[in-house]
Amino acid sequence: MKSEPVDLLVIGGGVNGTGIARDAAGRGLSVLLAERGDLAGATSSAATKLIHGGLRYLEHYEFRLVREALGEREVLMKMAPHIIWPLRFVLPHHPGLRPAWMIRIGLFLYDHLAGRQTLPGSVGVSLDKTDPRGTPLKDEFKRGFEYSDCWVDDSRLVVLNAMDARRMGAQVFTRTAVTAAKREGDLWHVTLTDQYTGASRDVTARGIVNAGGPWVRETLTGAFSQTPKNGVRLIKGSHIVTRKLFDGDHCYIFQNADNRIIFAIPYERDFTLIGTTDIQLDKLDGPPQISPEETDYLLSAASEYFRQPVTREQIVWAYAGVRPLYDDGDSDPSAITRDYVLDLDPGKPMLLSIYGGKLTTYRRLSEHAMQKIAPFYPQLGPSWSGGRPLPGGDLNAASFAEFVAGLQRDYPALDAAWLTRLAHRHGSAMRTILGDAKSMADLGESFGGGLYAREVDYLMRHEWAREADDVLWRRTKCGLWATAAERERLAQWMAQHKPNMEQP
Structure with missing residues (x-):
């Protein structure tokens, strides 16, 4: 680790912390990022996986936030076309809830609040039972609306920002907690503690950004011994993943009688993602988990619309995250500002x-x-971050499909569906992983779910993966298919093949 002061120390390896580290490093600052767990180890890997304006935020008059978010959809698609792509959302009209005219007005605003360039606008649709959009739904849902937003692999978005920050000189340390920080003269004197070994080391910094997410206040009261002046509302959002509920690449957005909405989204080709809930927590007591009541809520809300009821037996995975929302005083968790x-x-x-x-x-x-x-x-340089692709986003092809077609030509003996899945994770970094592989056997040991040793080695060397869950649930979603024995074998293999991490 460098002994001279860094310009900026960033606390927190979620999407905000890694995004700030990337931006600052690209403007010429020396940056050190410290994350006490894994990158995207908390909130940033527990989202609904959407890049969206937030249609329902219009009801709470969050026009600035929606406009900014809508504008970012197009920017982010260009930065990372391998992990971000357009989706069409079907909103069945429920006669007993929001009237059709209100939805039309909301979608008109959604289409025009920001400079939509490539995404198609909203339209009214007939949910005919011969149409794939209407087939899965109950007979009473005969019409609705369709609009555009985008999918994102949330965990990979975080990792790619960290990789780009490192590429521009930032130091990124995971499993490293900031345990003390005090001002002395013009510098912060900071103690970093390795969460595996307990070893501590001291660094100095000319400034600090506290992007601790749900622990932003605890960071101030703990390491900094300060009394925070702002409050945080801890809102738990939970999701369930079921076996595939419908065909097609469209998504659903369902209105609920409590004025909330849930999404049903195609997920990892074999599954459907359903979420989210809004549950206020008084404090964090360990990793958040979905409750039986939240599971019932999501199953009931989805079953209100789907012809075939969604049952507990169909659930293959569930996850929960805590959104650290700024406390604006609203008593309704769904109405608290997302700004x-x-x-x-x-x-x-x-x-x-x-x-x-x-x-x-x-x-x-x-x-x-x-x-x-x-x-x-x-010395801070000008704004730049929207004009440069994230790692893997420089596909050198007219489209992602064209990029994948090139891979299939160059690696004809490798499974085409597997190549596509891997390309969605790594984009142009695919060729670094595949190297001279001539067959699937050249990829090394298989750990299930299409995960092979060659990719795991890459994730450990270049993406800070240190534990099996880092690989199975954040860098990939192969945990959805891997058996318990395969997961255990992966953990053993990683323990036996610890590489030296790439650092600037």
């Missing part, structure tokens, strides 16, 4: 704390964070 607040400590050296935020707006949040800290860094 972000950047709190600049008036003391010196600089300390900026991040409250709230969404996957979709992480890059704009990062730009606004740079604006906040600019007075402390006269």
